[in-house]
Amino acid sequence: MDTDAVFKALADANRRELLDRLFVRNGQTLGELCEGLDMSRQAVTKHLDILEAANLVATIKRGREKLHYLNAVPIHEIGERWISKYERKRLKALSELKKALESENDE
Amino acid sequence: MDTDAVFKALADANRRELLDRLFVRNGQTLGELCEGLDMSRQAVTKHLDILEAANLVATIKRGREKLHYLNAVPIHEIGERWISKYERKRLKALSELKKALESENDE
DNA sequence: TTGACACGCAACCTGTTGGTTGCCTAAATC
DNA sequence: GATTTAGGCAACCAACAGGTTGCGTGTCAA
Numbered sequence A, B: 001m002d003t004d005a006v007f008k009a010l011a012d013a014n015r016r017e018l019l020d021r022l023f024v025r026n027g028q029t030l031g032e033l034c035e036g037l038d039m040s041r042q043a044v045t046k047h048l049d050i051l052e053a054a055n056l057v058a059t060i061k062r063g064r065e066k067l068h069y070l071n072a073v074p075i076h077e078i079g080e081r082w083i084s085k086y087e088r089k090r091l092k093a094l095s096e097l098k099k100a101l102e103s104e105n106d107e
Numbered sequence C: 001t002t003g004a005c006a007c008g009c010a011a012c013c014t015g016t017t018g019g020t021t022g023c024c025t026a027a028a029t030c
Numbered sequence D: 001g002a003t004t005t006a007g008g009c010a011a012c013c014a015a016c017a018g019g020t021t022g023c024g025t026g027t028c029a030a
Helices: A002-011 A013-024 A032-035 A043-052 A071-105 B003-010 B013-024 B030-034 B041-053 B073-106
Strands: A057-062 A065-070 B059-064 B065-070
Touching: A002 A013, A002 A043, A002 A071, A002 B003, A013 A032, A013 A043, A013 A057, A013 A065, A013 B073, A032 A043, A032 A065, A032 B003, A032 B059, A043 A057, A057 A071, A071 B013, A071 B073, B003 B073, B013 B041, B013 B059, B013 B065, B030 B041, B030 B065, B041 B059
Parallel strands: none
Antiparallel strands: A057 A065, B059 B065
16 A cells, blocks of 8 residues: 555645544535535545545545545554554563663662 | 644655664664665754654754654554544444345345 | 536645755864 | 864755635536
């Protein structure tokens, strides 16, 4: 998968907001996703295009409407392959810190 | 913490590469981090500044050198607070898909 | 069939981002 | 003390990102 596209897609707060909205209710139309956002419809379309290119959103057309579905798989993969790597490092660092503090107490 | 700063910092492949380098060997100097990269020293400095602003890198000065240390805590927090949320959604979706396939077999 | 509605396409504008270069400062080395 | 070495500061620049507006297209409904 294209890690870079996913990270870049997630870098924008408006796009994360759109994902959050789909997270709450999946399968929304473009018009629904625009409601309450301080952006033009075209701006939202662009954001959704980027999310779709990163495979974070899938769409189907139903009549004149376009339904948007969240795809959390790339997010999961990022967590799995990239973030958990650093998480282990962090836990190791904490464990070493703990050991260091304990041996300090022994002295 | 500033979620946006962390996501934005992680959005650039060069910065992720720098984190990967610190992941392999922590506490490197600016000069060391520059080696083999197709960028000027100043460009690397800018990237490291952004990582430091996002609290992903901590630095200390030792003589005329500046040592850089990876801080994986914000990455962990992103995984914890944001990514795991979508991960659960994904697992739920998979589980529902499984149920749907099973009930389809019953018919 | 006519009008309203949901959306797509494309040009355009502006601020930000990622990079450069040139020069400066401070520390180590000779 | 002079020179090299590690890094900082600031101006500048091209490319891109995020937004706008105007207009076109297909679909539904009266």
